[in-house]
Amino acid sequence: MTDRLLDLAIRYGFLALLAGLLVYFSVAAPGFFGPLSAAFVLQSVAITGILALGVTCTLVVGGFDLSIGAVATSALMLSAYSMVILEHPAIVAVALCLLMGAGVGFINGILIVKCRVPDLLATLGMMFLLIGLQRIPTQGNSIATGMTLSDGRVAEGTFSPAFLWLGRHRFDLFIDRLLPMPVVVFVVIAVLIWLFLGFTRHGRLMYAIGSNARAAALVGTPVERYRIAAYMISGVTASVGGILLAARLGRGDIASGNNLLLDSVAAALIGFAVLGAARPNAFGTAMGALFVGILLQGMTMMNAPYYTQDFVKGAVLVAALVFTFYLSARRGRAGQ
Amino acid sequence: MEANVLDVNGLQKSFGRNHVLRGIDIALAPGTVTVLMGANGAGKSTLVKVICGHHGSDGGTMRLDGRPFAPADAADAIKRGVVTVHQSIDDGVISDLDVANNLMLDRLVGGGALFVRERRLRAAAAEVAARMGLEIDLRARVSELSVADRQMIAIARAMARAPEVLILDEPTSSLSATEADRLFALIDRLRDQGVAILYISHRMSDIRRIADRIVVMRDGAISGRFDTTPLDYEAAVTAMLGHRMTDVDIAPAAPGAPVLELNGLRLWHHAPAFDLVAHDGEVVAMVGLLGSGKSRLAEILFGLRTPVAGRMRIDGAAYRPDGAGEAKARGVHLSPKDRGSNAVIPAFDIADNMTLPFLGAFGAGPLLSGRAQVASADDMIDRLGIVCQSARDGIDTLSGGNQQKVMIARWLLRDARVLLLDEPFQGVDIGARRDIGRHIRDTAKGRATLVFLAEIDEALEIADRVVVLHEGRMVSEHRAGQIDLSALVSDISGAEVRA
Numbered sequence: 001m002t003d004r005l006l007d008l009a010i011r012y013g014f015l016a017l018l019a020g021l022l023v024y025f026s027v028a029a030p031g032f033f034g035p036l037s038a039a040f041v042l043q044s045v046a047i048t049g050i051l052a053l054g055v056t057c058t059l060v061v062g063g064f065d066l067s068i069g070a071v072a073t074s075a076l077m078l079s080a081y082s083m084v085i086l087e088h089p090a091i092v093a094v095a096l097c098l099l100m101g102a103g104v105g106f107i108n109g110i111l112i113v114k115c116r117v118p119d120l121l122a123t124l125g126m127m128f129l130l131i132g133l134q135r136i137p138t139q140g141n142s143i144a145t146g147m148t149l150s151d152g153r154v155a156e157g158t159f160s161p162a163f164l165w166l167g168r169h170r171f172d173l174f175i176d177r178l179l180p181m182p183v184v185v186f187v188v189i190a191v192l193i194w195l196f197l198g199f200t201r202h203g204r205l206m207y208a209i210g211s212n213a214r215a216a217a218l219v220g221t222p223v224e225r226y227r228i229a230a231y232m233i234s235g236v237t238a239s240v241g242g243i244l245l246a247a248r249l250g251r252g253d254i255a256s257g258n259n260l261l262l263d264s265v266a267a268a269l270i271g272f273a274v275l276g277a278a279r280p281n282a283f284g285t286a287m288g289a290l291f292v293g294i295l296l297q298g299m300t301m302m303n304a305p306y307y308t309q310d311f312v313k314g315a316v317l318v319a320a321l322v323f324t325f326y327l328s329a330r331r332g333r334a335g336q
Numbered sequence: 337m338e339a340n341v342l343d344v345n346g347l348q349k350s351f352g353r354n355h356v357l358r359g360i361d362i363a364l365a366p367g368t369v370t371v372l373m374g375a376n377g378a379g380k381s382t383l384v385k386v387i388c389g390h391h392g393s394d395g396g397t398m399r400l401d402g403r404p405f406a407p408a409d410a411a412d413a414i415k416r417g418v419v420t421v422h423q424s425i426d427d428g429v430i431s432d433l434d435v436a437n438n439l440m441l442d443r444l445v446g447g448g449a450l451f452v453r454e455r456r457l458r459a460a461a462a463e464v465a466a467r468m469g470l471e472i473d474l475r476a477r478v479s480e481l482s483v484a485d486r487q488m489i490a491i492a493r494a495m496a497r498a499p500e501v502l503i504l505d506e507p508t509s510s511l512s513a514t515e516a517d518r519l520f521a522l523i524d525r526l527r528d529q530g531v532a533i534l535y536i537s538h539r540m541s542d543i544r545r546i547a548d549r550i551v552v553m554r555d556g557a558i559s560g561r562f563d564t565t566p567l568d569y570e571a572a573v574t575a576m577l578g579h580r581m582t583d584v585d586i587a588p589a590a591p592g593a594p595v596l597e598l599n600g601l602r603l604w605h606h607a608p609a610f611d612l613v614a615h616d617g618e619v620v621a622m623v624g625l626l627g628s629g630k631s632r633l634a635e636i637l638f639g640l641r642t643p644v645a646g647r648m649r650i651d652g653a654a655y656r657p658d659g660a661g662e663a664k665a666r667g668v669h670l671s672p673k674d675r676g677s678n679a680v681i682p683a684f685d686i687a688d689n690m691t692l693p694f695l696g697a698f699g700a701g702p703l704l705s706g707r708a709q710v711a712s713a714d715d716m717i718d719r720l721g722i723v724c725q726s727a728r729d730g731i732d733t734l735s736g737g738n739q740q741k742v743m744i745a746r747w748l749l750r751d752a753r754v755l756l757l758d759e760p761f762q763g764v765d766i767g768a769r770r771d772i773g774r775h776i777r778d779t780a781k782g783r784a785t786l787v788f789l790a791e792i793d794e795a796l797e798i799a800d801r802v803v804v805l806h807e808g809r810m811v812s813e814h815r816a817g818q819i820d821l822s823a824l825v826s827d828i829s830g831a832e833v834r835a
Contacts, residue, residue, distance in 0.1 A: 200702040201695035208692055211683035218640075218672050218679065219693035219746070220660040279683055 010276035010327050014320070018291055025298035032301050035174050039183070045293035046186035047072075047241045051264035052271075052285045053193045054237030058119070059268060059280035060197060061230045062210035063112065066123040068238040069261025070130035071104050075242025077134040080143040080252025083163060084155050090163035097239045104130065105235025109228030127261075135254065143252030159250050167247025182244040186286075189237060194282035206230060207279070266317045267292060273320040292316060340365050341401060341500050341532040342387070342418070348395030349382055356382045358556040359396065364501055364532040369523065371543050372536045373576050374553035375791060380536050381423075383553070384505050387534075388420040389413035401500070419499040421490050423506045428490030431479035435472050436461035438489050442496065468492040469525060484515030491522060495531075502526060503534045508542050520545050539625055540569065540825055552576050573825055586777075588800045588816045592616030595784035596637075596754050601646030603629040603636070607808025609646060614754070614784035619777060621799030622788045623828055629808040630788040631673060634758045637786070638670035639663040650753060664693065667753030671744050673762055673788070679743040680731055687713040687727040690746050697750070716745040721771050737768025744772055751782060758788045773798045792824060804828055 026033035051068045058065040075097040082093040104126060111122040139150060145158045170177040171184065197203035208216040209223050217223045245257055270291060271277075271284025295316065296309055340363040349357040356379045364370055374380045385391045387398065389407030398405040400416060407413035413420075421428060429438050437444070439461040444452070461474055470492055472485055481489075487507055494502060504523075508516040523546055527533060537543060543550065550567055552560040552575040560575030562568050593616050600609040607629065614620050624630045635641045637648070639657025648655040650666060657663040663670070672678040681689050687709045691698055698712070699705035713727035720741045724734060731739060744760055757776070761769045776785060776798060789795045795802050802819065804811040804827040812827045814820070 199704055201699070201704050202702060204688065204692075204695055204704060207683060208681045208688075211681045212677070212679075214677055215679045215681055216692075218660060218670070220664045222661065 006327065007276075010323070012275070013323065014273045014291075015275070015287070018287065018294070021291075021294055021298065025294070025301070029298055029301040032298055035178055037297065037301075039170075039178050039180065041290070041293045041297045042183040042186070043180045044297065045267075045289040046180070046182040047244050048260060048263045048267060048292075049186045049286055049289035050182075050189055050241040050244070051238050051260055052267035052289050053189055053282060054234035055264055056268045056271065056280045056282055056285045057193065057197070057206070057230045057233045057237075060203075060206045060210050061227050062213065063119040063227065063230060064123065065105075065108065065231060065234045065238075066120060066261065066265075067104060067108060067126040067130060068234060068241075068264060069257060070127040070134075071101055071235055071238035072242035072245065072260050073257040074104075074130045074134045075101060075239040076246040076249075076257060077138070077143065077252050077254070079163070079243055079246045080159070081137055083159055084143050084145055084147075084157040084252065085137075085149065087157035090160040090166075093163060094166075094243055097243050098236055101235040101237075101239025101242075102232050103235070105232035106228060108235065109231040112231070113224045113227050138252075138254075140254065142254045159247075164247050164250055167244050167249070182248065185240065185244060189240070190282060190286045193233075193237075194286075197282050202226070210279075263292070263313070264289075266313055270317055270320040272324040278324050288320070339402070342405070343399040344387070344396070345398075346396035347383070347386060347393055347398070349379075349386055349391060350394055356556050357386070357393075360553070360556075360558060362534075362551055362558070364534055366500070366532050367527055367530045368548045369527055369533045369535055369546050370549045370551060371547040372534060372551050372553060373543065373572060375576055375793065378553040378576075379556040380553055381505065384420060384503055384534075384536060387413070388418060388503060414497065414499075417497075417500040418503070419494040419497060419501070420503040420505065421487075421494055421507060428493075429478050429486050431486075432477065434475050434477050435465075435481070435489060436474040438478055439464050439474075439493050439496065441493060464492055464496045468495060468522060482515065484518060487515075487519060488522060491519075495526065499531065501532045501534065503536070505536045507535075508537065508539060516542065540573070540828070541625075543572075544569065569825075570822055573821070586796075586798075586800065586816045589617045589619075589780065591618045591800070592781075595651060596786075597649040597652075599647045599649075601633075601636075601648070602644040603632050603808040605644055607644075610810035612803065612810070614786060616784060617781045619780050619785040619787060619798055619800050621795035621802045622786055622805055623790070623792065623795045623802055623824075624805035625790060625828065627807065628805040630790075630805050631758055632808075633805070634670060634672075634756050634786070634788050637663070637754065637756055638668060667751070667783075668756065669693075669747035669750075669752040669754070670756040671747050671758065671760060673759035675740055675743045675762070679746075680739060682732055685728045685730050686717070686722070686724060686734070686742055689731045690716060690727075690742050691749065693746055694750050712749055713745075716749065720745055720775055735765075735768075737764040740764045741768060741772060744776075748775075748779065753783050755783050755785045756788070757785070759790070760787060761789070761791070761794050769794070769797070792821075792828065 031037060051072060055065050055068055078100055079093040079097050082088045082096050083090065108123055108126055111117045112119050141147065143155070145155060147155045149155060166181055169181040171179040171181070173179045197206065205216065205221050206226050209221065209226055213223055241260065242257070246252065249256060267289035268280060268285045270288030271281060272279060274281070274284035274287045277284055292313055295312060299308070299312065300306070342364040344360060344362045347357055347360040360383055372380055372383070382391065386393050389410045389412055393406070400418065405416065407416060407418070430441065436458050440457050443460070458474060465472065465474065468488070468491070470488055472481065472488070478486060478489065491504070507519060523533060523535070535542070535546065547567060549563040550561070550572045551558060552572055554576060560572060562572050594613045595616050596614040598610070598612040600611065602609045622630045622633065632641065636643045639659045639662055650668070655666060657666065657668070681692065690713045691709045695704065698708040710727045716722070717724065717727060722734070722738050722741045722745070724738065731742065734742065740760065740763070744757065747755065760772055764772070776787070787795070787798055796816070796819065800816050802814040802816070802824065804824065806828065814824055
């Protein structure tokens with residue numbers, strides 16, 4: 001009986017907590033329950049969530065990608081540079097960013113797979129490299145139309161309306177102009193990654209690699225190729241996040257996206273606890289991002305000061321990790 | 337006869353319902369090498385673990401120098417003078433430190449000054465090395481040394497405590513014959529110093545070389561003691577294997593057309609070339625000790641290594657795989673040894689584990705069909721008698737034998753042309769072993785089956801033909817039904833080669 005209870009707690013505890021949180025804030029914070037508030041929560045977690053889905057793929061193959069935050073901010077700066085200074089159209093700017101993300105992921109993969117650099121160190125190095133690199137072309141300045149360049153010219157280019165549409169357009173749902181574009185992108189990517197990891201043979205082989213790479217290789221899995229692919233997925237999703245951020249801000253803000261890495265990693269790790277999976281999974285990651293978003297939104301509406309946010313996120317993460325590892329280990333032992 | 341150092345009387349040990357030691361009596365005398373023999377699962381390792389304080393006993397007494405001996409843990413046993421060198425060598429050394437630091441590790445742990453005095457440490461290490469007759473550069477990093485050297489270091493460090501009893505658990509299992517000779521020379525030295533040595537092995541070549549007495553274990557009890565001169569090795573082997581081998585009746589299959597042909601194959605540069613033909617419907621056991629080259633041969637056949645020389649053909653067509661993927665495409669399936677590290681995906685359930693090599697066959701395009709996976713897995717669960725609740729059970733809820741059945745079923749899901757099974761009975765109870773063996777023989781038609789084994793009785797249970805490998809050479813072939821056991825044993829241990 002206690003085993004069944006424990007099992008139920010591990011499986012549905014996190015989702016029950018999420019539901020409880022929703023009910024509590026709906027009652028306690030007037031205005032929390034409603035489409036506008038929901039859209040706001042989703043908007044606040046969309047970009048973090050997209051990055052978290054990418055890092056989930058690297059966690060699945062037993063790796064880790066610390067460079068996602070830097071890839072996102074690099075995409076932010078690159079798209080601004082491309083449109084404002086080089087005066088490219090939106091489509092070129094987006095293509096450049098996606099290519100950059102895939103390229104960084106590929107290099108990460110090569111460093112880890114071929115050069116045998118441990119994943120944390122390789123992606124940490126890449127993170128530093130990108131943070132530095134994105135500042136060099138503009139001497140450390142943010143990019144905006146009308147800025148003066150080093151050679152005295154004035155940047156004439158602008159963020160094209162098509163590009164800004166990516167970050168600012170709102171679809172009609174229930175009420176006019178409700179659902180922001182980044183949320184739609186987040187949901188689409190979440191569904192794609194969920195299908196890919198959970199229901200294709202490629203996803204299954206990636207989980208196999210993460211669980212026992214040697215055994216996976218001995219059944220003929222091209223382990224190195226899958227590892228590299230995981231980092232490329234992570235790089236591409238991070239650059240998508242960066243593009244959306246740039247489109248929302250409308251300028252190449254050098255100081256944006258500082259929190260992206262930690263928030264998205266936290267979402268992916270919180271996701272371990274959802275449905276008792278005890279491993280990285282796309283649904284859990286999306287729920288993890290949502291959980292943090294709802295908690296922060298609710299607290300804000302109940303007038304909790306902004307500086308408590310990181311503390312709350314940390315507390316949720318630690319609780320989720322304990323949930324995952326301690327309780328699952330107990331369940332494992334009970335099953336033996 | 338001198339007084340015994342260690343006296344064990346009526347020792348009992350159970351794990352759950354599993355009665356592993358059923359009243360063991362054993363005595364160790366100073367300056368004597370007592371060899372403890374026994375097949376896999378006889379309880380040798382458990383006995384060692386009780387003596388060295390790793391497990392508590394459930395009954396019986398142990399006396400050391402006449403005083404009661406019940407070590408609380410491994411450190412306590414060592415303090416009392418009972419030192420054990422375990423099978424897994426890398427547990428015994430720290431590979432990132434140099435030899436001198438490894439030899440002096442105990443002194444570093446045992447307190448003393450805060451700062452390490454490099455010169456004094458090296459002098460002390462040199463002294464230990466000299467006493468043991470070690471000729472190793474003390475500044476070399478252990479990770480750069482051979483397996484034998486690491487083994488020597490682990491033993492030398494153990495001996496630095498001047499123990500009364502030294503237990504060596506299958507110390508040669510990772511050593512080549514030449515490396516093993518160096519170990520034996522060291523053991524001779526220790527015997528002369530009056531140490532009581534318990535040497536666990538079931539390898540005849542080791543036993544002939546160093547045994548003063550032999551104690552044989554089978555199914556958790558002592559099944560024979562031998563201390564006459566000369567020692568009766570034949571009788572010891574019989575006591576180890578019991579009557580199990582006569583239980584099995586193999587009706588040797590009439591071999592069909594040749595499937596796998598090896599010509600002039602050489603496993604190592606220093607090993608001679610050999611030929612081998614495996615036929616349709618035939619089960620061939622490749623038997624040899626560790627380092628005999630059988631795992632290497634399996635890896636070559638599966639495309640994980642390239643042979644030094646020679647040609648391979650399957651059904652007459654040239655075969656030179658460059659990886660597991662290509663081997664699989666040609667119908668060559670390998671179930672590797674050490675399922676824990678090489679085969680089991682701990683995060684997966686039974687169905688996912690079983691269908692892993694052929695995931696592409698389950699579902700349409702890249703999408704997987706869970707129903708198709710479970711249907712196939714259920715079929716195999718029935719055929720091999722895998723004990724589980726459902727195909728969606730986690731793999732880690734199964735016993736070792738059932739896990740192994742899943743790992744083998746993995747490669748039976750699709751018809752193989754050449755099936756390679758490397759140590760398929762490792763860590764498997766006798767019931768599961770019979771199930772697996774029967775299934776392999778029943779389905780042998782349509783493919784050639786090669787089973788790589790270290791245990792003779794396992795080979796006799798499954799094979800139409802037994803091929804003996806020793807240090808990369810093919811020593812002999814024996815057909816089922818006309819096997820001379822003692823000839824087989826001496827072939828495997830390489831007695832003639834070394835004599």
